Amino acid sequence: PRHMAVGPNGGVVFVGTRKADVWAVTDRAKARVADEVKRFAPSIDFKVPNGPCFSKDGFLYIAEHNRVLVFPAAEFFYESPDVAVGVVADKLIPQEEESFNHGARVCRIGPDNKLYITLGQPYNVPAPEKLKLYSEVGIGGSVRMDREGKNREVYARGIRNSVGLDFNPANGELWFTDNQVDGMGDDIPPGEINRQTEAGQNFGHPWYGGGSIRTTEYEGQEVPVEVVMPAVEMEAHAADLGMTFYTGNMFPARYKNAIFSAQHGSWNRTTPIGARVMVTFIDEEGKATSEVFAEGWIDENGEYLGRPVDVAQLRDGSLLVSDDLAGALYRISYEGN
Numbered sequence: 001p002r003h004m005a006v007g008p009n010g011g012v013v014f015v016g017t018r019k020a021d022v023w024a025v026t027d028r029a030k031a032r033v034a035d036e037v038k039r040f041a042p043s044i045d046f047k048v049p050n051g052p053c054f055s056k057d058g059f060l061y062i063a064e065h066n067r068v069l070v071f072p073a074a075e076f077f078y079e080s081p082d083v084a085v086g087v088v089a090d091k092l093i094p095q096e097e098e099s100f101n102h103g104a105r106v107c108r109i110g111p112d113n114k115l116y117i118t119l120g121q122p123y124n125v126p127a128p129e130k131l132k133l134y135s136e137v138g139i140g141g142s143v144r145m146d147r148e149g150k151n152r153e154v155y156a157r158g159i160r161n162s163v164g165l166d167f168n169p170a171n172g173e174l175w176f177t178d179n180q181v182d183g184m185g186d187d188i189p190p191g192e193i194n195r196q197t198e199a200g201q202n203f204g205h206p207w208y209g210g211g212s213i214r215t216t217e218y219e220g221q222e223v224p225v226e227v228v229m230p231a232v233e234m235e236a237h238a239a240d241l242g243m244t245f246y247t248g249n250m251f252p253a254r255y256k257n258a259i260f261s262a263q264h265g266s267w268n269r270t271t272p273i274g275a276r277v278m279v280t281f282i283d284e285e286g287k288a289t290s291e292v293f294a295e296g297w298i299d300e301n302g303e304y305l306g307r308p309v310d311v312a313q314l315r316d317g318s319l320l321v322s323d324d325l326a327g328a329l330y331r332i333s334y335e336g337n
Contacts, residue, residue: 001017002309002310002324003322004329006315007075008058017048022046041082050065050163051106055109068115069087070147089152092105101122102120103122117142119139120159120163125205125206135157137154138155140157156174156201158201158207158227160206164243175195175245177194179191179240179241187236188210189209189236190211193230204227210236232288234278237273239267241261241264242309243311244311244312245257247313250334257282260311264324272304306326309323310322
């Protein structure tokens with residue numbers, strides 16, 4: 001299980017994967033425990049359907065590696081093997097740039113009712129000859145388009161591999177996570193949560209490896225663009241992935257409009273780090289601070305018991321956390337004054 005989309009009516013949670021399946025998870029008994037997990041739209045040949053997202057009017061979008069599909073009534077007809085489907089975009093990136101590395105896409109419908117999709121670039125640090133093409137098509141950034149797929153534009157650049165984004169319900173600004181450069185050591189560069197305030201901003205990759213740390217490959221070069229530095233620097237290699245703004249009423253008031261984000265955990269750090277859920281609080285000036293919200297997915301021997309990928313909110317205000325190592329969804333709830 002990777003990224004999740006909760007149906008607007010609360011009946012079904014759609015769960016993407018990096019394989020060829022999308023799962024429909026239901027709680028028919030309303031016991032806050034899933035009692036059915038089944039494959040969604042089994043007649044469709046999905047290709048890395050990592051990123052599902054819903055519009056407010058109930059259209060389910062699934063961002064695959066190089067295609068976006070839409071299901072107009074998925075929440076009501078999810079049990080049918082031949083649910084209605086349309087193609088929004090059939091070539092997110094040029095075919096010659098396809099790579100499984102950093103190929104997991106995520107999507108969101110913005111306050112402007114447009115579709116936003118992140119496009120991670122396939123290298124640790126891309127070569128200079130790639131930069132012009134990537135800037136033109138949005139690889140290493142994000143794109144937005146009409147929900148029908150028209151009027152595509154590059155919305156953000158200078159992003160290495162974002163696998164989580166959401167809009168601040170307080171002001172509509174886009175925030176997103178970004179995974180930073182490997183091979184620079186255990187403790188640099190930092191991971192990022194970024195704040196985007198207008199279209200076309202650049203967030204520094206490949207000139208910066210994360211935060212203000214310059215990449216070895218571009219260290220001696222003058223940075224040719226104006227760079228927006230991260231709103232939050234996370235611990236190096238914790239691998240910040242899915243995120244969501246909390247709009248529920250179950251948790252204490254301090255969590256309202258905070259960001260919950262999943263750290264997948266490091267894959268090559270000497271001592272593993274991450275594998276937890278973080279919470280980021282944003283003050284009235286837009287300044288953000290983060291702290292650990294949930295942990296315990298790394299044991300005392302440094303072995304992973306699970307690897308969180310995404311965080312989603314149920315209608316009752318509880319949280320779901322997906323875990324692609326244990327193959328599980330967890331529900332976090334709160335009872336108190």
